[in-house]
Amino acid sequence: MKKVGSTRGLGARYGSTVRKRYVKVITELKKPHKCPQCGFIRVHRVSVGVWQCGKCNYTYAGGAYTPITKLGVIAKRSAKGAAEEAAKTAAPTVEAVTSEEVE
Numbered sequence: 490m491k492k493v494g495s496t497r498g499l500g501a502r503y504g505s506t507v508r509k510r511y512v513k514v515i516t517e518l519k520k521p522h523k524c525p526q527c528g529f530i531r532v533h534r535v536s537v538g539v540w541q542c543g544k545c546n547y548t549y550a551g552g553a554y555t556p557i558t559k560l561g562v563i564a565k566r567s568a569k570g571a572a573e574e575a576a577k578t579a580a581p582t583v584e585a586v587t588s589e590e591v592e
């Protein structure tokens with residue numbers, strides 16, 4: 490009874506590495522997500538990369554499988570600190586991570 494949960498139905502197919510990755514993605518996808526607008530745990534995925542809050546109908550773009558992506562956090566952070574960041578250094582921050590999260 491080790492491999493229950495989301496792998497049910499997949500059986501022994503696709504290999505363990507793929508199954509593990511699948512479980513990780515699916516559990517993340519099915520997890521209740523918090524709305525960045527109203528704070529309620531009512532966010533569900535309406536489409537790939539599109540998330541909507543059932544409480545306030547706030548719709549936003551996120552990752553394909555999770556509402557908040559690493560890239561999004563970095564982008565947000567660099568956008569927020571852009572002014573002070575620009576004053577300190579002229580080094581680009583976003584370019585290095587653009588190859589990530591390609592679905």
Ligand SMILES: [Zn+2]
Nearest residue numbers: 524527542545
């Ligand atoms: Zn909301």
